[in-house]
Amino acid sequence: MKYQSKKKALILLADGTIFYGKSVGNAEGTAFGEVCFNTGMTGYQEIFTDPSYFGQLMVMTNAHIGNYGANEDEVESDTVKIAGLICKNFSYDYSRPDADGSLLDFLNKNNLLAISDVDTRALVSYIRDHGAMNAVISTRVDEIDTLKAELKKVPSMEGLELASKVSAKEPYYYGQENATFRIAALDIGIKKNILRNLAARDAYIKVFPYDTPFSELEAWNPxxxxxSNGPGDPEPLKGVIETARQIIAQDKPLFGICLGHQIIALANGVSTYKMFNGHRGINHPVINLKTGKGEITSQNHGFAINREETESHPDLEITHMHLNDHTVAGIRMKNKNVFSVQYHPEASPGPHDATYLFDQFFEMIRAHADVNVSV
Known part of the structure; x- marks a missing residue:
């Protein structure tokens, strides 16, 4: 389906810079959020539904978006989580046989505003030079002063608690009830593929809302x-940090991914900080400092843990390091059964170099289980 007469649209950055484009599907509207970019060549549907992207305006650096349509099975949550989409060329037609429909239909179903015909190369270059910032996308191209005033009211991602916006409201189960292992998962924005990877290793998972006290998690006897992973600044999640401290004190096996990694660091007194630009893509190089092997990883985060504090911490060891900027990509506790990574070993599509981390988690469970679990 072709749209010959597209509506004019714009991207207005917090510093006043403007980029122009056209609305996808002749949609009208306005969307606010922190503008960020993802360098992945594929996996756009998984990106759009990843809870870690909640409240962000997503710039896709790949020149063509939508060319393989959408498939209802290829989602990381039940709804689109990004605030808006910015791309160069939007494909209204698609060619993949197992697609359920077009990406436009998928976005319309989720009421997502998207704009195309944007010079994304120039936009991404600008963001890289000037850092992450809030922005607005809109078809109200003649109301720039009004949009500027509205944009000033949008809170900064720094200090913003968003886990409550994406976490489950009630506990739920995933996997086979008669599985060998029981895993208690604290949902601060969990991706479905994480649950798939846990269940594939003979686990029955009970997923708990972000504000569940440790006593309730422990009562399930996991x-x-x-x-889990999730959006926003980790520092305001005081209750989750306290729950992590209590889990650590019990010395039960604990694994954290992305925001969960940051929570484990904060539970150990290591601070976090907002990055000038986050890591978002499926080609980020990481080195495993324990094995000396390199890994190509999928990453999606705008915060990181303090490297100097981690290095000087008596109970922590850095296990993985990002090779581009030497940020901490993984840690473990020397005296506890706890480890975490700042990237996504469950990535799909994307590199599978790090799926061994799920196996490592279950090896730890087998080694330290206080119940009858066969090896």
């Missing part, structure tokens, strides 16, 4: 605990 063999191990998991703290």
């Amino acid at each position: 063999h191990g605990y998991f703290i």
Whole structure:
């Protein structure tokens, strides 16, 4: 389906810089959020539904978006989580046989504003030079002063608690009830593929809302605990940090990914900070400092943990390092059954170099289980 007469649209950055484009599908509207970019060549549907992207305006650096349509099975949550989409060329037609429909239909179903015909190369270059900032996308191209005033009211991502916006409201189960292992997963923005990877290793998972107290997690008598990925600043999540401290004190196996990694660091007194530009893509190089092997990883985060504090911490060891900027990509506790990574070993599509981390988690459970679990 072709749209010959597209509506004019714009991207207005917090510093006043403007980029122009056209609305996808002749949609009208306005969307606010922190503008960020993802360098992945594929996996756009997974990106759009990843809870870690909640409230962000997503710039896709790949020149063509939508060319393989959408498939209802290829989602990381039940709804689109990004605030808006910015791309160069939007494909209204698609060619993949197992697609359920077009990406436009998928975005319309989720009421997402998207704009195309944007010079994304120039936009991404600008963001890289000037850092992450709030922005607005809109078809109200003649109301720039009004949009500027509205944009000033949008809170900064720094200090913003968003886990409550994406976490489950009630506990739920995933996997086979008669599985060998029971995992208590604290949902601060969990991706479905994480649950798939846990269940594939003979686990039955109970997913708990972000504000669940440790006593309730413990009452389920799990063999191990998991703290998920998620959006926003980790520092305001005081209750989650306290829950992590209590899990650590029990010395039960604990695995954290992305925001969960940052929570584990904060539970150990290591601070976090907002990055000038985050890591978002499926080609980020990481070195495993324990094995000396390199890994190509999928990453999506705008915050990181303090490297100097981690290095000087008596109970922590850096296990993985990002090779581009030497930020901390993984840690473990020397005296506890706890480890975490700042990237996504469950990535799909994307590199599978780090799926061994799920196996490592279950090896830890087998080694330290206080119940009858066969090896």
